Amino acid sequence: MSILLDLAAARRSGRRLGIASICSAHPDVIATTLAHGREHGRAVLIEATCNQVNQEGGYTGMTPADFRRFVIEKAESAGFDPAGLVLGGDHLGPNPWRHLEAPEAMAKAEALVAAYAAAGFGKIHLDASMGCKGEPEALDDEVTARRAARLARVADESTRDNGLPPPVYVIGTEVPVPGGAWHALEGLQPTSAAAARQTLATHRTIFRTEGAEAALERVIGLVVQPGVEFGHEEVVVYRPERARDLVGVLDGETSLVFEAHSTDYQPRAMLAQLVADGFAILKVGPGLTFAWREALYGLDLIASELDLAYGERSLAKAMEALMLTEPGHWQRYYQGSAEHRHLLRHYSYSDRIRYYWPNKLARQAVARLSQALVGRTLPATLLHQFMPAAVDHEGPLDMATCLALAIRRVLDDYAAAASPPNTNRASVTKL
Structure with missing residues (x-):
């Protein structure tokens, strides 16, 4: 937890310090992240989203307590000291229940944050920015802040009741949709400095009037749009000159940094620049499972060449059949011709194929690939x-x-961006 409390002070002293927020429940991603953290002597921040893990199980089937046990088991297997692990809750609020009217959705959101807090999640992103049934798609600062304060009080009470230290919070109203955009990205603009200041002022006023002053003292970050995003087939790369006014907001803040969502697929140099500019918490998720799937499909092609009995692209064909049989995770997101939707199902940057890997049929297909490769030397020519x-x-x-x-390879980019060997600001910005 200490690294999260050090981020703002590091920026003010001219030292680049950031941390990657690993937003994934994929077993290989979690295990590799923890092994990477152990080898490099780094703290690890792993976050679960409200849709992924909640008191009803989410799409992973895990409650917050289940997810904590899952990560701790992976840490023990990787030889990673749990003292260096921070668990976070991402987009905690009524989002999974937006189809309900606000009172019912917020009651479920309260149960959600209470469960996360009771399970020992030390960082909570309060996200009450999206409207519920009968409300506007995006809510204004005042309504969002009032609901966030309500959730913060519940989380604080839950930790107190369970004898745990209270969490730190991230707030904000310009919150990207979890998992990347699924609309055109033309004209994407950074949050204006005025909007960021207004969000902070509104939250500070309402947290005090709603009796959440203690939680307000533990707000360490503000979610803003720095001008980065990814969609199905495009990535908007950070342009620091466009975010200059926004970055200036932090000059008047002693204890805050920005949290940047959807930083997946950013070049290493721009990840470093984001951290140097104060976007010290970098969310990444689909980019990690995209890289994993990319390697898996490479191995699928290698197995096709090495073992004639394996068949041609057996894994990819199995995944295509599965996604066509169960289209719920991609159908409303991927548009266009049949050929275009086929490409998106497998190769979209939003990586919605990641929802299918826990499926029994997918696991069987991966196991068959593994069996085809076991005991074989992978020829350098095929690797090339x-x-x-x-x-x-x-x-x-x-x-x-x-x-x-x-x-x-993805983790290395974030590690290099978060804290370089030379922390002199003048040299950092040249990366």
């Missing part, structure tokens, strides 16, 4: 063709190693 990033790896290569290497 289908997995060039693994060619220079020293030591034996098996399926698990190839998948971990893909995830590590």
Whole structure:
């Protein structure tokens, strides 16, 4: 937890310090992240979203307590000291129940934050910005702040009742949709400085009037739009000159940093610039499972060449059949011709295929690929063709190693951006 409390002070002292927020429940992503953290001596922040993990199970089938146990087990297997682990709750609010009227949805949101707090999640992103049944799509600052204060009080009470330290909070009203945009990204604009200041002022006033002063003292971050996003087929890369006025807001704040969502697929240099500018908490999720799937499909092609009995692209074909049989996770998001939707199902940056990997049929297809490769040496020529990033790896290569290497490449970008060897600000901005 200490690293989260150090972020604002580091920026004010001219030292670049950030942390990647790993927003994933994928077992390989979690395990690799924790092993990476142990090897590099870094704290690890892992966050679960309200749709992914909640008191009703979410789409993972896990409650917050279940998710905590799951991550701790992975930490123990990876040899990672749990003292360096921070668990966070992302987009905690009424979002999973927006189809209900506000009173009912907010009651469920209260139960949600209480469950996260009771399970020992130390960082909570309060997101009450989206309207419920009969309300506007996006709510104004005042309504959002009032609901956020209500949720913060519940979370504080839950930790107190369970003998736990209270969480730190992230607030904000310009909150991107979880998992990336699914609309055109033309004209994406950073949050205006005036809007950021207004959000802060409104939350501070309402938290005090609603009896959430104690929680207000533990607000460490504000979610804003720095001008980064990804959609199905495009990535909007950070342009620091467009966010200059927004960044200036932090000059008047002693204990706050910005939290940037949807930083997946940003170049390493721009991740570093985001941290240097004060966007110290960098959310990443689909980018990690995209890299994992990319490596898996490379191995699928290698197996097709090595083992004629395996068949041509057996895994990819199995996943296509599964997604066509159960289209609920992609159908309303992917538009266009049949050919275009086929490409999106497998290769979209939003990576909605990630929802299918826990499915029994998907697990069987992955196991079949593993069996086809077990005991085989992966020829360098095939690696050059289908997995060039693994060619220079020293030591034996098996399926698990190839998948971990893909995830590590993403983690390396975030690690380099978060705290470089030379923390002199003048040199940092040249990365």
